Amino acid sequence: xxxxxxxxxxxxxxxxxxxxxxxxxxxxxxxxxxxxxxxxxxxxxxxxxxxxxxxxxxxxxxxxxxxxxxxxxxxxxxxxxxxxxxxxxxxxxxxxxxxxxxxxxxxxxxxxxxxxxxxxxxxxxxxxxxxxxxxxxxxxxxxxxxxxxxxxxxxxxxxxxxxxxxxxxxxxxxxxxxxxxxxxxxxxxxxxxxxxxxxxxxxxxxxxxxxxxxxxxxxxxxxxxxxxxxxxxxxxxxxxxxxxxxxxxxxxxxx
Amino acid sequence: xxxxxxxxxxxxxxxxxxxxxxxxxxxxxxxxxxxxxxxxxxxxxxxxxxxxxxxxxxxxxxxxxxxxxxxxxxxxxxxxxxxxxxxxxxxxxxxxxxxxxxxxxxxxxxxxxxxxxxxxxxxxxxxxxxxxxxxxxxxxxxxxxxxxxxxxxxxxxxxxxxxxxxxxxxxxxxxxxxxxxxxxxxxxxxxxxxxxxxxxxxxxxxxxxxxxxxxxxxxxxxxxxxxxxxxxxxxxxxxxxxxxxxxxxxxxxxxxxxxxxxxxxxxxxxxxxxxxxxxxxxxxxxxxxxxxxxxxxxxxxxxxxxxxxxxxxxxxxxxxxxxxxxxxxxxxxxxxxxxxxxxxxxxxxxxxxxxxxxxxxxxxxxxxxxxxxxxxxxxxxxxxxxxxxxxxxxxxxxxxxxxxxxxxxxxxxx
Numbered sequence: 001x002x003x004x005x006x007x008x009x010x011x012x013x014x015x016x017x018x019x020x021x022x023x024x025x026x027x028x029x030x031x032x033x034x035x036x037x038x039x040x041x042x043x044x045x046x047x048x049x050x051x052x053x054x055x056x057x058x059x060x061x062x063x064x065x066x067x068x069x070x071x072x073x074x075x076x077x078x079x080x081x082x083x084x085x086x087x088x089x090x091x092x093x094x095x096x097x098x099x100x101x102x103x104x105x106x107x108x109x110x111x112x113x114x115x116x117x118x119x120x121x122x123x124x125x126x127x128x129x130x131x132x133x134x135x136x137x138x139x140x141x142x143x144x145x146x147x148x149x150x151x152x153x154x155x156x157x158x159x160x161x162x163x164x165x166x167x168x169x170x171x172x173x174x175x176x177x178x179x180x181x182x183x184x185x186x187x188x189x190x191x192x193x194x195x196x197x198x199x200x201x202x203x204x205x206x207x208x209x210x211x212x213x214x215x216x217x218x219x220x221x222x223x224x225x226x227x228x229x230x231x232x233x234x235x236x237x238x239x240x241x242x243x244x245x246x247x248x249x250x251x252x253x254x255x
Numbered sequence: 256x257x258x259x260x261x262x263x264x265x266x267x268x269x270x271x272x273x274x275x276x277x278x279x280x281x282x283x284x285x286x287x288x289x290x291x292x293x294x295x296x297x298x299x300x301x302x303x304x305x306x307x308x309x310x311x312x313x314x315x316x317x318x319x320x321x322x323x324x325x326x327x328x329x330x331x332x333x334x335x336x337x338x339x340x341x342x343x344x345x346x347x348x349x350x351x352x353x354x355x356x357x358x359x360x361x362x363x364x365x366x367x368x369x370x371x372x373x374x375x376x377x378x379x380x381x382x383x384x385x386x387x388x389x390x391x392x393x394x395x396x397x398x399x400x401x402x403x404x405x406x407x408x409x410x411x412x413x414x415x416x417x418x419x420x421x422x423x424x425x426x427x428x429x430x431x432x433x434x435x436x437x438x439x440x441x442x443x444x445x446x447x448x449x450x451x452x453x454x455x456x457x458x459x460x461x462x463x464x465x466x467x468x469x470x471x472x473x474x475x476x477x478x479x480x481x482x483x484x485x486x487x488x489x490x491x492x493x494x495x496x497x498x499x500x501x502x503x504x505x506x507x508x509x510x511x512x513x514x515x516x517x518x519x520x521x522x523x524x525x526x527x528x529x530x531x532x533x534x535x536x537x538x539x540x541x542x543x544x545x546x547x548x549x550x551x552x553x554x555x556x557x558x559x560x561x562x563x564x565x566x567x568x569x570x571x572x573x574x575x576x577x578x579x580x581x582x583x584x585x586x587x588x589x590x591x592x593x594x595x596x597x598x599x600x601x602x603x604x605x606x607x608x609x610x611x612x613x614x615x616x617x618x619x620x621x622x623x624x625x626x627x628x629x630x631x632x633x634x635x636x637x638x639x640x641x642x643x644x645x646x647x648x649x650x651x652x653x654x655x656x657x658x659x660x661x662x663x664x665x666x667x668x669x
Contacts, residue, residue: 075544076546079546087544089540091538091540091541091544091545092538092541093533093534093537093538093541093542093605094537094538094605095533095536095537095605095606096530096533096534096537100530100533100534101541104530104534104541104542104545104547105542105545105546105547106545106546107527107530109526109527113526113527114521114525114526115525115526115527115530118467118468118470118471118473119471121471121473122471122472122473125473
């Protein structure tokens, strides 16, 4: 695992009117590690992710990518850096097959601007194979025919295929059964083992302890703890989530 | 027709499967509700048998050629409808937009000082493209339902047609080329040459695609499937030319239709644009996040819809050799939309094929033609066409429910 963080947020803030969704939050993730991001509803997890994704602009603070300060002006800048976000709704077109979904918006074409289907199918099969996603029977199946776990795997594979360096997963196991959760967590672990940085948002502490290296805990828009998964317990994390130490109450800062 | 040329049919399983395996997989898909064009082809066969029993004049070379000419206009318009339905939208303006093109062209051709036909046709089609782009821009820019915007278009273009024709009532087309579009029949030998050329190109395309898949090492169907497909297409092509030559010969408009169908099938299934149309119809949000300019694709689709309507209008006016104040009215709009839906294009977006425009128009033209031969009234025709449409939509809904039930079952089973 690299020592230098690939992504480092220094003291970022975000206000929505009178509500301070994030106040002076530090956050970092390194290549080859799984960083879990936890916190109760309204803790600021989504705001943080949307800030990294370029959907919101942070009001204050600085973002560093591979040690260099960067300015994000939208989702395209983020993709260009090598950051891919897999949202909870997965954003797959059910009526298209696996290959078409994996290449959506980045199709390969041959002469006469024809879609190069065989080349895309080959690349898609190779990506799935390299991630050990073996449960998908045919990459020519419509995504509608896949199970929840398979769909999640396709969404992750799609994010990985573009030489991304950081993959952010928003609640990847929320809608899955036991066996499918198992498959997705294994996949997350393999991403980190390949040297990617992974951020995983989840409410399921059991999943988090199984897959993550470190845990960042947010509470009411502040970072209250960064814990090593191997050196902490579920009780400690729960305590940080629900009663983490705060110096001031956010949103009531007197100007 | 290239109904068997399905992009999904090339590979069903990850490993190269045996022939029996292929047959089994296809049978499973049919049983699972993925019936494709099967019901519609069966439907046409049933209609043909019924009409032939009721009137022996139905299955004659003369009537076959008539049928091709009769269905040409609706097929052309319905190709545009398929694209609009793929987005999950609707375009109600196509009837009168088709009339705008036809009337504009006819007036420009009218001597004295008539324009040469290529200029008149090109200007008319450019005009309807602008109409389509305009309607598309209003729909996307102001986030209005396409139903309402194109309903307004329906009224506006109806009015424009009446204004353009003015007191003339009926304007006759005198240009030989334009009349020939729907009334010219290809000489016997040329008909054979065209079908040989067409089938040859189809075979080359099939073999190239198959070899490219082999070269990439991705799963391909057994060679026998490809050979069988080429054989069937050759047989159908030869049969059409043979039967048509028994009468006046292959109608030029029939060749025109095949070129349109192949061209737009290519656009829908082999290009980025087509892929994006399907993606937007399936999940517009996913398409947007994939970096696709959803609004631009939508506007292009409404342009295609108007363009095909305009072409269809010109074809229809060529067949009638004139335009009048009733142009674009009557059941043209309803038949065009019904054709796309009967052919198997879903009203819910994201599912359908260009060929369904042809298949649906074939059903509607068959019903009209057969009823006409039986001397039945317009009322009976409408009732039957309506019931056919209802059946087609029911088949779509039932197979959709079957697929969803199967999907839920799979998800819960993991």
